[in-house]
Amino acid sequence: xxxxxxxxxxxxxxxxxxxxxxxxxxxxxxxxxxxxxxxxxxxxxxxxxxxxxxxxxxxxxxxxxxxxxxxxxxxxxxxxxxxxxxxx
Numbered sequence: 001x002x003x004x005x006x007x008x009x010x011x012x013x014x015x016x017x018x019x020x021x022x023x024x025x026x027x028x029x030x031x032x033x034x035x036x037x038x039x040x041x042x043x044x045x046x047x048x049x050x051x052x053x054x055x056x057x058x059x060x061x062x063x064x065x066x067x068x069x070x071x072x073x074x075x076x077x078x079x080x081x082x083x084x085x086x087x088x
Contacts, residue, residue, distance in 0.1 A: 029084040036077025043071040 046062035053060050 026085060029081045032077050033081035033085065036074045036079075036081060039074030040071050040078055041074075043067040043074065047071075 043062070044067075047064065047067050050059035050061040052058070
């Protein structure tokens with residue numbers, strides 16, 4: 001069974017020549033999309049659902065002076081990466 005699997009994959013790997021990079025030439029835009037999206041969602045989530053300090057403490061909301069600009073940077077990065085990936 002395993003021998004048949006590798007026999008089918010061999011022509012594909014041989015045709016490639018082993019010179020392609022992981023995720024092709026779009027590795028950097030994918031990484032920027034992931035980091036920008038995480039920055040956007042993480043900062044917005046920190047503002048919407050504040051964490052509790054200790055077990056029963058009052059909710060502590062993330063400072064808007066820090067969270068909103070970082071969310072904006074994440075939005076710009078994710079938008080740029082998405083536009084780059086869709087443009088080809």
